[in-house]
Amino acid sequence: MPPSDDLPELGFASLAVRAGQTRTPEGEHAEPIFATSSFVFASAAEAAARFSGATPGNIYSRFTNPTVRMFQDRLAALEGGESCIATSSGMAAILATCMALLKSGDHIVSANSIFGSTISLFTHYLSKFGIATSYVSLSDPAAWEAAIRPETRLFYLETPCNPLMELADIQALADLAHAHGILLVVDNCFCTPVLQRPFTLGADLVIHSATKYLDGQGRCVGGAVVGDRQRVGTDIYGFLRTAGPTMSPFNAWVFLKGLETLQLRMRAHSATALQLAQWLETQPAVERVYYPGLPSHPQHELAKRQQSGFGGIVSFELRGGRQAAWRLIDATQLISITANLGDAKTTITHPATTTHGRLTPQERERAGIGEGLIRISAGLEEAADLQADLERGLRQLA
Numbered sequence: 001m002p003p004s005d006d007l008p009e010l011g012f013a014s015l016a017v018r019a020g021q022t023r024t025p026e027g028e029h030a031e032p033i034f035a036t037s038s039f040v041f042a043s044a045a046e047a048a049a050r051f052s053g054a055t056p057g058n059i060y061s062r063f064t065n066p067t068v069r070m071f072q073d074r075l076a077a078l079e080g081g082e083s084c085i086a087t088s089s090g091m092a093a094i095l096a097t098c099m100a101l102l103k104s105g106d107h108i109v110s111a112n113s114i115f116g117s118t119i120s121l122f123t124h125y126l127s128k129f130g131i132a133t134s135y136v137s138l139s140d141p142a143a144w145e146a147a148i149r150p151e152t153r154l155f156y157l158e159t160p161c162n163p164l165m166e167l168a169d170i171q172a173l174a175d176l177a178h179a180h181g182i183l184l185v186v187d188n189c190f191c192t193p194v195l196q197r198p199f200t201l202g203a204d205l206v207i208h209s210a211t212k213y214l215d216g217q218g219r220c221v222g223g224a225v226v227g228d229r230q231r232v233g234t235d236i237y238g239f240l241r242t243a244g245p246t247m248s249p250f251n252a253w254v255f256l257k258g259l260e261t262l263q264l265r266m267r268a269h270s271a272t273a274l275q276l277a278q279w280l281e282t283q284p285a286v287e288r289v290y291y292p293g294l295p296s297h298p299q300h301e302l303a304k305r306q307q308s309g310f311g312g313i314v315s316f317e318l319r320g321g322r323q324a325a326w327r328l329i330d331a332t333q334l335i336s337i338t339a340n341l342g343d344a345k346t347t348i349t350h351p352a353t354t355t356h357g358r359l360t361p362q363e364r365e366r367a368g369i370g371e372g373l374i375r376i377s378a379g380l381e382e383a384a385d386l387q388a389d390l391e392r393g394l395r396q397l398a
């Protein structure tokens with residue numbers, strides 16, 4: 001039963017805490033972890049009915065587990081989608097979506113600024129099965145239109161994108177996609193449903209790397225896809241059931257509890273990121289700050305319209321290239337040097353030599369990834385302490 005039928009009148013914060021939970025006869029208050037691979041049946045006839053799909057219920061944890069289902073139902077409620085399938089990672093959610101909905105000969109139009117492994121999946125793996133991908137600029141709807149072919153099935157994007165925080169106009173691209181019978185897939189990792197609801201803007205499917213903000217404390221790897229009953233509840237579910245890129249019940253429980261605090265955390269991440277972005281913009285060693293919450297961001301108006309907050313990721317370009325960037329990174333004592341994001345702990349990354357290090361210098365330049373670029377994922381520490389940590393590095397550059 002979709003959670004919206006269970007809890008019709010609740011607001012976002014209430015759904016985040018309540019949606020999807022079903023209690024066992026033990027009367028537990030918190031959601032239980034169903035650490036079991038299979039489920040027993042009262043009779044052979046009941047087993048047969050479950051396997052044939054004649055009656056609903058648990059069978060085997062590759063594709064039915066109550067803890068995983070609670071996470072799925074809660075995330076579906078928060079995104080406002082009919083159906084959700086949880087997967088072992090964000091990449092598995094993207095793979096499951098493509099395997100379930102595409103066939104040989106189909107074509108994807110994708111933003112060129114998406115997560116590196118997603119580009120790799122499209123370019124090196126889907127291509128082996130006859131699925132082609134064209135890459136276009138995230139913010140240029142004319143380029144998306146020009147890339148459409150008769151066999152185009154998916155538009156694929158992340159907004160804001162990593163690490164330059166460029167935005168796509170979701171509504172405009174949804175209208176364009178639908179005029180050509182194409183599905184719009186939005187990876188909502190950076191905003192989460194707290195800050196952006198892609199379905200209200202016309203998106204057909206929403207992808208998550210639960211590893212990031214849904215967990216929010218850097219503990220587990222997981223993913224999810226949300227959408228309509230047919231595509232997600234039947235088609236993508238069918239792929240999951242068959243191929244098994246399954247989320248473990250323990251990880252589902254961590255993410256389920258993560259959703260309960262998601263709104264509080266996203267607001268705190270956003271407030272700290274805005275404060276750091278405003279301060280960085282006043283620093284002489286900083287050439288440019290990329291943050292949608294700054295009036296200097298070229299798509300600030302779109303961000304205000306499309307998002308209800310600006311998120312926790314701030315990038316900035318230092319004068320002095322790689323040497324300056326590495327010196328600043330190495331001078332930090334509090335902030336963690338790691339490529340993960342969406343954690344309670346603030347992280348700092350040099351994209352040109354880590355997340356985007358496998359691109360050629362020309363590809364990096366085209367993508368706008370400079371040698372002086374630094375990406376910060378603002379955590380939940382005191383903003384003043386983070387500023388002081390960055391100031392140490394900036395002083396060394398002066």
Ligand SMILES: *Cc1c(COP(=O)(O)O)cnc(C)c1O
Binds near residue numbers: 210212
């Ligand atoms: C991390 C990430 C992914 C991949 O998720 P995993 O859980 O690491 O497999 C996909 N998209 C975005 C935007 C990400 O940041």
